[in-house]
Amino acid sequence: MHPQDETSRLPPLDVDGLIADIETQGYARISGFIPLDELGRAQGAVRGAVQANGGESVMLIGDEQTSAVLPMMERVTEVTRLICERVETRHADLETTYKIVRCLSGGSVAQHSMVFHFDSFVLTALVPVIMPVRGSPGDLIIAPNTRPLRNSYARNLLDKLIVDNPLTQRILRRMHAGGSARFTRLHLAPGDLYLFWGYRTLHTNEPVDGGEVRCTALVHRGRMHPDSALWRALHR
Numbered sequence: 001m002h003p004q005d006e007t008s009r010l011p012p013l014d015v016d017g018l019i020a021d022i023e024t025q026g027y028a029r030i031s032g033f034i035p036l037d038e039l040g041r042a043q044g045a046v047r048g049a050v051q052a053n054g055g056e057s058v059m060l061i062g063d064e065q066t067s068a069v070l071p072m073m074e075r076v077t078e079v080t081r082l083i084c085e086r087v088e089t090r091h092a093d094l095e096t097t098y099k100i101v102r103c104l105s106g107g108s109v110a111q112h113s114m115v116f117h118f119d120s121f122v123l124t125a126l127v128p129v130i131m132p133v134r135g136s137p138g139d140l141i142i143a144p145n146t147r148p149l150r151n152s153y154a155r156n157l158l159d160k161l162i163v164d165n166p167l168t169q170r171i172l173r174r175m176h177a178g179g180s181a182r183f184t185r186l187h188l189a190p191g192d193l194y195l196f197w198g199y200r201t202l203h204t205n206e207p208v209d210g211g212e213v214r215c216t217a218l219v220h221r222g223r224m225h226p227d228s229a230l231w232r233a234l235h236r
């Protein structure tokens, strides 16, 4: 079935309700977003890709690669567009998206886990494809809506400098280990869709045990500070 036919069968979205959930509880969730047959095919493709990479992590990036694994990425992208239409900011390009399927496995898992960060995009949409059933489940940890949309890239950079250093990371990990009420733990269900303000929300994923695969498909929308001269200078 063509992806367009697949998506046109879906019920209309309550966009206001999704935004209200993101604002009040820090995230929105649509259960059973991915049809089970498509989810099964995606899981097979991902396991094949990880195996072909010697059991190590694989990142699939961009429209073509991500939609090849998960055709519903088109519908996820549409959901992010409908939500971002309601976002009022002069500091984001709400048309830009960044799509990635992250397949974490093997010895490289640790470097992708328990690293608290803010995204560079307004909205993050996440579909768990494979979550470990043995050992640590690789839950998503969020501190909802920790900061506002910043007016300048320089102010955003200051946030990043504060967060992206070993001392802060150690403090955050200790807070998380101590059960701090600042964090919400999301035990992710494959095939559901999760949405949160990625730029505003400090977040990370917990590690997974050796031999397990944790795979999530992500659509980020609305790159912040697209006109920043400082950003361009730093990324030249």
Ligand SMILES: [Fe+2]
Binding pocket: 117, 118, 119, 198, 203
């Ligand atoms: Fe992120």
